[in-house]
Amino acid sequence: MEDIYADALRGLLEDCCTLRHVREIEAGGPAGALWEAIEGSGFANALLPESVDDGAGLTLADAFALLELCGRFAVPVPLAETMTARALLAQAGVRRPGGSIALAAGRLDADGALSCERVVFGRVADWVLAQVEGAPSRCLLLPVDAAEATPAVAPLDAGLRWPADALAAAPSFEGGEALRLHQARLLAAQLAGALSAVFERTLQYANERQQFGRAIGKFQAIQHQLSVMAEHVFAARMAAQMGCTAGDAPTLAPDALRVAVAKARTSEAALEVAALSHSIHGAIGFTAEFDLQVYTRRLHAWRQAAGAESHWHDLIGTLLVDGRFERSLDLLRAATDPVAA
Template identity: 40%
Template sequence: MASNEISAILREQTDRLLAEHATREALAAADGGAWPAALWEVVSKAGLPLAMVAEEKGGAGLAPAAALALLRRAGYHALPLPLGETMLANALWVAAGGEPIAGPATLAPTMPGAAIEMTGTGGKTALHGRLAGIPWGERATLIALVRDADGGQHLALLPPPATAPSPLRNLAGEPRPTLILDGAVADIRPAPPLAKSGMCALGAALRAQQMVGAMEHALDHALAYANERQQFGRPIGKFQAVQHMLAEAAGHFAAATAAADGVLAAFGEDDMLLAVAMAKARIGEAAGKVAEITHQVHGAMGFTQEHTLHFLTRRLWSWRDEFGNEAEWQRLIGRHVLDAGGAALWPMLAGA
């Protein structure tokens, strides 16, 4: 069977699994801050957290593109778990020679150039620093990119904190605490090539896929509602003003999908940082528009807690700011383009 057929089957299976278990009730319970243990069990049993880890290491051995594509489905179902974070943390740690991590894991969102201070050498090293916005940082094993005094890059693995950090959640109620590392002891390994673009790029690659999935679901909701909701004696989807709004949203979604595909193609390659920058910038912008338009179409009904649209849109509003917002990534692209000059832009986009 061709690998794209296997990917399609996996995507469908994941979709069905998440549709069955990431129910409205499960999402609402996670929203209140409770760890969705049963849901984590389900995705763990399906082997999803180790999707990118080689089979001989106990993983599913999926190509990064296939694994990332599954995260679009996670985004579609607003899965309230650090699934992508765990996938990537495992991919990194195993690539660095470590063993697969049991339980949820997460990434420290440091932008390129930002560093966590480390002291000591050898297997056990003390880390110092303040890490803000760690996804599920209170219960997940943390993988961070750290730099030694000579500028050498390493991966650090820190077990979940013994004492709970003060609770901080994003707009969707997903935990994003700040961790203060004050000599916390970490396992250290040399950073693998995958970490070269920095942790924020990996996290942004993940959020890019999730946002595309969440946008797709929000649009599905809006299209169904526009065809079903009647006003002035006909479905509101018959009004040109509504049609044109939804067409505009579809254009943003289409561009976002293309940008997210760019990440799949570049993942782990030399041009990954730029591809991720362009994706997170373009998709973040699309996310804002799609959230705005799908709410507008839903009217007051979509503004209620009772409706499920907010499980998607609150995530879109959060995810576009996590691991670098549009402006941060746009600036990285702009600096690169302005440094390289006008003549270099086309070969950069279309191929040298």
């Protein structure tokens, strides 16, 4: 079943989300045509229950391959986030809007406005599902066109600020304390896909680039770097998969420990794999014309989003010392056992 959905999404992205399309949208071009193709395919509703119109009834574990493909193809719209946001809205009984939905956390300013300093995909999303800091159980669904936008470092991201009257009119529901966990595990899955894409491109380059009469991939130093990359890529993918499990129940409820392991490991791998890949490619990897930087920019941006590895390492340590686990081995088993409750 998973392969059927993944193959269908891969075919769609191969047609509609080439790197040429990604570059055009990053340069300020419209993302509407790409989103219309995705919306029409039904993938944005993959996590909705079958009882809901157009819902596919997938669990997050079932949908992991779809989330990973979003990173592998550097999809420049929040497909993974929209899948989760629509499912959360359906669970809360809130009417889901048309269009794409980003996830974010924001703080209330003195004038009652809500400020989100950096919204991943904030420039191209239609809506933002935002956790209000200081009121951690509250989530607001806010239209992007009602916000004051400021550019962010990543071309698809933006800082967004909504006035108080927009907040008063926004649909809301309880349960926002888990939104950061949802965002972190979605980013971990997309990081896993982007890491795989970087590794495959680097391996191909090493086998094609000739130096001193043979492919540079034949040199022991390059082989060592590739082996280290492979270790990080596959360990990160396993961690990201575990982050998309939630005990033995088919639910979206995130397990804090598994999400922490997933985001920490993928963020750690992002830093190492990006550095090794650029080392193997040399100066050409940094050029705007070369495709590698499309992916490595995402590795660095997604590593920091929703907390870098240090943030999630702190959470893992807190879970270990607060008495929930008697031994480090117990924590390790709880994080890696796919059937643990």
